[in-house]
Amino acid sequence: xxxxxxxxxxxxxxxxxxxxxxxxxxxxxxxxxxxxxxxxxxxxxxxxxxxxxxxxxxxxxxxxxxxxxxxxxxxxxxxxxxxxxxxxxxxxxxxxxxxxxxxxxxxxxxxxxxxxxxxxxxxxxxxxxxxxxxxxxxxxxxxxxxxxxxxxxxxxxxxxxxxxxxxxxxxxxxxxxxxxxxxxxxxxxxxxxxxxxxxxxxxxxxxxxxxxxxxxxxxxxxxxxxxxxxxxxxxxxxxxxxxxxxxxxxxxxxxxxxxxxxxxxxxxxxxxxxxxxxxxxxxxxxxxxxxxxxxxxxxxxxxxx
Amino acid sequence: xxxxxxxxxxxxxxxxxxxxxxxxxxxxxxxxxxxxxxxxxxxxxxxxxxxxxxxxxxxxxxxxxxxxxxxxxxxxxxxxxxxxxxxxxxxxxxxxxxxxxxxxxxxxxxxxxxxxxxxxxxxxxxxxxxxxxxxxxxxxxxxxxxxxxxxxxxxxxxxxxxxxxxxxxxxxxxxxxxxxxxxxxxxxxxxxxxxxxxxxxxxxxxxxxxxxxxxxxxxxxxxxxxxxxxxxxxxxxxxxxxxxxxxxxxxxxxxxxxxxxxxxxxxxxxxxxxxxx
Numbered sequence: 001x002x003x004x005x006x007x008x009x010x011x012x013x014x015x016x017x018x019x020x021x022x023x024x025x026x027x028x029x030x031x032x033x034x035x036x037x038x039x040x041x042x043x044x045x046x047x048x049x050x051x052x053x054x055x056x057x058x059x060x061x062x063x064x065x066x067x068x069x070x071x072x073x074x075x076x077x078x079x080x081x082x083x084x085x086x087x088x089x090x091x092x093x094x095x096x097x098x099x100x101x102x103x104x105x106x107x108x109x110x111x112x113x114x115x116x117x118x119x120x121x122x123x124x125x126x127x128x129x130x131x132x133x134x135x136x137x138x139x140x141x142x143x144x145x146x147x148x149x150x151x152x153x154x155x156x157x158x159x160x161x162x163x164x165x166x167x168x169x170x171x172x173x174x175x176x177x178x179x180x181x182x183x184x185x186x187x188x189x190x191x192x193x194x195x196x197x198x199x200x201x202x203x204x205x206x207x208x209x210x211x212x213x214x215x216x217x218x219x220x221x222x223x224x225x226x227x228x229x230x231x232x233x234x235x236x237x238x239x240x241x242x243x244x245x246x247x248x249x250x251x252x253x254x255x256x257x258x259x260x261x262x263x264x265x266x267x268x269x270x271x272x273x274x275x276x277x278x279x280x281x282x283x284x285x286x287x288x289x290x291x292x293x294x295x296x297x298x299x300x301x302x303x304x305x
Numbered sequence: 306x307x308x309x310x311x312x313x314x315x316x317x318x319x320x321x322x323x324x325x326x327x328x329x330x331x332x333x334x335x336x337x338x339x340x341x342x343x344x345x346x347x348x349x350x351x352x353x354x355x356x357x358x359x360x361x362x363x364x365x366x367x368x369x370x371x372x373x374x375x376x377x378x379x380x381x382x383x384x385x386x387x388x389x390x391x392x393x394x395x396x397x398x399x400x401x402x403x404x405x406x407x408x409x410x411x412x413x414x415x416x417x418x419x420x421x422x423x424x425x426x427x428x429x430x431x432x433x434x435x436x437x438x439x440x441x442x443x444x445x446x447x448x449x450x451x452x453x454x455x456x457x458x459x460x461x462x463x464x465x466x467x468x469x470x471x472x473x474x475x476x477x478x479x480x481x482x483x484x485x486x487x488x489x490x491x492x493x494x495x496x497x498x499x500x501x502x503x504x505x506x507x508x509x510x511x512x513x514x515x516x517x518x519x520x521x522x523x524x525x526x527x528x529x530x531x532x533x534x535x536x537x538x539x540x541x542x543x544x545x546x547x548x549x550x551x552x553x554x555x556x557x558x559x560x561x562x563x564x565x566x567x568x569x570x571x572x573x574x575x576x577x578x579x580x581x582x
Binding site for chain 2: 242249
C-alpha cells in the first residue's frame, strides 16, 4: 500500500513537471513567433499554452492578453471581445481585470461596435485598485468611444475630470490643458449636424429646400425642377381637357418627385453628418492624444498606435 | 515549421487540442493548425492526418463554414475509416448547394459496402440524387426492387417514391396560352398560371396607361406628343405583360419542382445524420 501511494505521488510529480514544461515551451514558442511577426502561428501557440495548462485562470488571462496582440497585428479586432470573454473575471486580480476590460473595449472600438466598447470600459473605472499606468489609456479610450457616439459634452466632461484629478500636475499646466480641451470641444462643429426631420419638413414646404439645407444644392435644384415640371404637366393636361391623364400620370409624377424629394433627406442627411462627424472626431483624437503626452511621462502605446 | 515539438507528444493530444480550438471557436487557429499537420507528411502518418482532416471538417461543419468543411472532408484518404462519413457529409453539402452531379460522384466514389445499413444508405442516397438530377431512369434502376431493412431509410424511400411520381406526372401550364390570355385581357395570363396578385398588378398598370393613351389620341390624334409618350409606355407594359405571363408558366412550374427538390434534400439528410452521428 505504501509503495502504491509513493508511486502515485511520483506520477503526479512527473505529470506536473511535463505539463509545466509543455505550457512554458508553447509560451516561449509563441513569443518567438510573435517576435518574428508570424502572428497566425503565434496565436495558435498561445492557445496551445492555454490548453497545456488548464484550470489556471491567471495564466489563461495573461496568455489570452498576449494573444490579443496577435489579433491586433492581424487587424482581427472583432475577435478580441469573444476571445477575452473566455476569462472568468471573478477569479483574477483587479489590475488584470482592468487590462482585460480595456483590451475588450479597444477591440470593440476598433471594430466600430461603440456601445459594446462603452459597456466594457465602464466597469474598469469601478475597480478599487485602479492601475494608474493604464488609467490614462482607459480614460482616453472612453472619451473616444463617447466621441464616436456623438456624446461630445460627456467626453469633454470625462477628460476635464481626469485632468482636474491629476494632483501631480502643476496648476498652470492643468489650466492650459483645460482651456485647450474647452476650445477643442467648443468649436461648435458637432452642433452643426443636420437634422433629418428639419430637412424633410423643408422639402415638404418647398421642394429642393431640404437638400439645399443639407448643402446638396445641385440635388435640391434638380428636385425642384422635377417636382415643378410634373406639376406643370398635370396643370397643362387639365387645361387641355386630358383629365384622366392629369388625374393619373400627372398626380403620380408629382407625388413621386414631391414625396421622393422629402424622403431623400433620410439618407443624404446621415451621409453628410457621418462625413462631418468622422472629420471632427479624427481631429479630436489626434489633438487629445497629443495633449495626453503632457499628462503622462509614460506613453500609451495601444492608443498612440 | 512543425508545430508538434517532440516525437513523444501523443497524437491523441494533438487531436484534443484541435477540439479545444473548436470548443473555443478559434476558427482561424483551427485552420492554421490543421493545415500545419496536414502538410507535414514526414512527421504525421496518413491515418493521423485523415483523423485531423475529418475532425476539422466536422468542426467547420458545426461552424456552418461549408466550403472549408468540404475541403477537409475531401482530404480524407480512401483507405481511412472516416472516408464513408466524410464522403457522405461532403456529398450532401454539395447537394445543399445544388451541385447534384458532384454530390452524386462523391457518394458514388465512396468505399462500397456489400450489404448492411451502409449498403442501403448508398443506394438510397444515389437514388435520391438521381431524382434531383432529373435522371428518372437511373432512379428506377436503383429503387426498383430495393427493400431496405433499416426503418428510417425504408420510410424516406417511400417519400422518394411519391416525389418521383409527382415529378414525372406534373403538368406544366402552357406559356403560349398564358401569353395569349394576357394579350386579350392584361393580367389574365398570370391568373391562369396561378398568380392572382401579379395579375391584378399587371392589369392596374396596363389598363390606365391604355386609357391615358386613348384620351390623348382623342384630344389631338397623331399631332399630340403625349399620345406617343403614353402610347410607347402602354405598348411597353402591354408587351411586357404578355411576355411575363408566358414565362411565368415556366417559373411557377419550376417553383413547384424546387419545393419537391427541397423536400428530397431534407429527406436525404435524415438517414445520414442518424447513422453517422
